[in-house]
Amino acid sequence: MPRIELLHGDITRQHVDAIVNAANSSLLGGGGVDGAIHRAGGPAILEECRRIRATTHPSGLPTGEAVATGAGRLAARWVIHAVGPVWPGPGPEADARRELLASAYRNAIDVAAGLGATSVAFPAISAGIYGWPADDAAVVALTAATEAGRAPALVRFVLFSAPMHSEFRAAADRLGIDAE
Template sequence: MPRIELVTGDITAEHVDVIVNAANSSLMGGGGVDGAIHRAGGPTILEECRMLRATTFRAGLPTGEAVATGAGRLAARWIVHTVGPVWPGPGPEADERRLLLAAAYRNSIGVAAGLGAASVAFPAISAGIYGWPADDAAAVALAAAAETAEPPALVRFVLFSARMHDEFRRVAERLGVEVA
């Protein structure tokens, strides 16, 4: 099991091997974390994303999948882009989409491990503009990090607010996941 850390801050300032981008399927940047990573990392990230769209992901990156690019001007070595699902509201569709959210975390960890990364920083995928409830987003994220077979040694969740940080800590305690 990796060392799991919770911090409040700006994911673009993280000094880790991999920063995970909560991307949209176009890979062309956007708002929230996605826009911040593209702005801070500079134009080379967008150039690499355009190449991915022109070759491997012509229809866009599917929800739950993950792909790596360089990190441009960021302190990290790589960006792993993943697309989380939009919260559909309670009901059976939420269960299906929860599996996609877990896949976004697991696939991102798998791509990071495949790159040889020792450390990876995640935002709270889908918990911003995509509307995922904070407690459920935290439960899916922490379970995926704790249960992945061969993760990087450090999995850090960089949370955008004290409220989200507190929610992740409460959920970690409830699940019995040890966090620093």
């Protein structure tokens, strides 16, 4: 099991092998974490994303999937773009969408491991503009990280707001996960 860290901070300033981007399926930048990573990393990230769209994913990256690019000007070596689902609201569709959210985390971890990354930093995928409830997003994220078959030695969750950090801390405590 990887070492789990929970930090309140800015993911674009992390010194890790890979940073996960809460991307939209276009891979062409956006708001929130996606926009911040593209701005901080510079145009090299967008150029690589455009190549991915022109070759392997012309219709966009499907929800729950992940791909890697270089990290441009970021301190990391790679950016792993993972597409999470939009929160559908409570009800039966939420369970299927929750599996897509878990898949986004699992696939990002798998991509990181495949690259040889020993450390990876995640935002709270889907918990911003996509509207996923913070408490549930935290449980899905932490469960996916601790159950990953092969994962970097360090999985860090970098939460932009103090309330989101508190939700991840509470979820770790409820799940019995020793998170630093």
